[in-house]
Amino acid sequence: MNRDRLQFYALYLTRFAGGFGFITLVTLLPDYIETLDPTGVSVFGLFTLGAGFVIGMYTTGFTLAQTVAVVPLAWAGDRFDKGKILVAVLALGTLSYALFPLVDSSLAFVGARALQGVAVTGAGLMSLALVGELSDVGTRANNIGKANAARFAASILGSLSAGALYDAAGFTPVFAVIVVLMTVATVTLWVLLEPDHTRIAGFPFSDLALNRRILTIASFRTQYAVAVTLVRTWVPIYAGLSAAGGGLAYTSLAVSLTVVAEKFTNMLFQPKTGGLSDEYGRALFVFVGGGAYGLVALAVPFSPAIGAAFGLPETYPVLGPLSAAFLPLVGLSGLLGVADSFREPASMALFADEGTDDGGVASSFGIRELLWRPGSVVAPLLGGWLMTEVGMSWVFYVGGASAITGVFSFLAILTYDFGPSALTEW
Incomplete structure (x- = not known):
């Protein structure tokens, strides 16, 4: 087996470990909501925060930390050795997961999720940047699709094991498994990954921020972030929360199966759809995938x-x-x-293409992350408010509408700037 292939496998293992940890928190979020009781959180004894705000902060604390971490981590990835930075953030992630069994309050949970957010951001940026950099243009989306498939495979195993282990023994065994897996990924990467000699001086963000293709897809991505954050976060909440809270009151294992269904189909299709976008272009796959996501999201409240x-x-x-x-x-x-x-590998490959061509692939993925942040920070707070004040269904209505307006904004700007045939030529 050649050295390049071993490096890809090490990076896929990194994606696997990160996906396993991330989905565990998503799957157990309803249990944390029930256990930590977000209704009685006060600030220095002066006033009490609303339950909707606290529930939103369970996710927003994570995304705020991601937002703060993006620029320095992406700059460091282009300026220094991406592999060493990846190893460091994996070690930080291992520490964050070791802290979750000790959490005994909403404030402590938000703090642990913030630390997790920094680690997840760094691991995502560096692993995708390295996959994109090691790949040829004609295989880039396919390799990114494989990396994402590894993450989704972990999400499936993580969801099922998290639900089963939690029902049987509580939080501690779940996070013990994650810590072991993260440690194995960290050591494997340290041993197999060759030094990264790419060095980009200056601040690549400034040039890439004005890239016309990146600006065009930004019109979609900023709105789509609201859709995905709402829908991915609230499907398990909707499934697991009590009927009094607007949910279906399913067991942790049943909640896991609802999460696994999305991860399994995504894992199954991504390598193939990524390969197709390598052959036929990126924009059409972004448009079709994003629009279909919005339509399906609108249907979720009608499942009963x-x-x-x-x-x-x-x-x-x-x-x-x-x-x-x-x-x-x-x-x-x-x-x-x-x-x-359909959407994800094409979108990622587009940013990898632009970053590789213009210099600064880590910064290109950093811009991709930054475009996601406003929606992903605001959406959980909006979802918490919608759930408690308007109704659970409206979380999915707003999420679906955001995806649909996003794809049509993208189509309008794409056609105006690049011509009517751009949808099939990018």
Whole structure:
């Protein structure tokens, strides 16, 4: 086996470990909401924060830390050895996951998630930058698709094991598994990854921020961030939260299955759709995938009605009593994964193309992250407010609408700046 292939495998293992840890927190979020009781959080005893705000901060604390970390980490990736930085942030991630079993308050949970956010951002930026840099143009989206497939495979295993382990033994064993996996990934990367000799002087963000293709896709990405953050965060909340909170009150294992459905289909399709975007261009896949995601998101609140209309079962072996909404919710979650599998590798490859051509692939992915941050920071707070003040369904209505307006904004600007044929030529 040649050295380049071993480097790719080490990077795929890094994506696997990161995905495993990330999805564990998403899967167990309803349990943390129930355990930590977000209704009684006060600030220095002066005033009490609303439950919707605190629930939003469980995710916004993570995304705020990511936002702060993007620019310095991306700059460091272009200026120094990306591999060494990746090893360092993996070690930081290992520490953050070791802290979660010790969390006993909402404030401590938000702090641990902030530390996790820095580590996840660094690992994502450096691993994708290295995959993009090591790949030829004709294989770039395919290799990125494989890297993402590894992350989704971990998400599947993480969701299932998190739900089962938590139901059996609580939080501690779940995070013990993550710490071991992160440690193995860190050591493997340290041993197999060759030194990165690429050095970009100055501040590549300034040039790439004015890149016309990046500016064009920014019109889509800033809005799509709201859609994905709302939908990915609230599907498991909707499935696991009590009926009084607007949810379906499913067990942790059932919640895991709803999350796994999206990850499995995304994992299954991404290498293939990435290869197709290498052959046929990027923009069409972004448009079709983003639009389909929005339409499916709009249908999520109708899963109980769909189940009732088809007379679907309300009790299942192993899972026990659930509701008729279970199969429709799992199916819709799977369709969300199919839709996003068209969008994600094409979008990532576009940023890798521009960063490689103009110098500063880490900064290019950094800009990609920054475009995501405003929506991902605001969306959880908006979702918490919508859930508690308007209704759970409106989280998905707003998420779906954001994806649809995003793809049509992208199409309009793309056509205006690059011509009517640009959708199939990029």
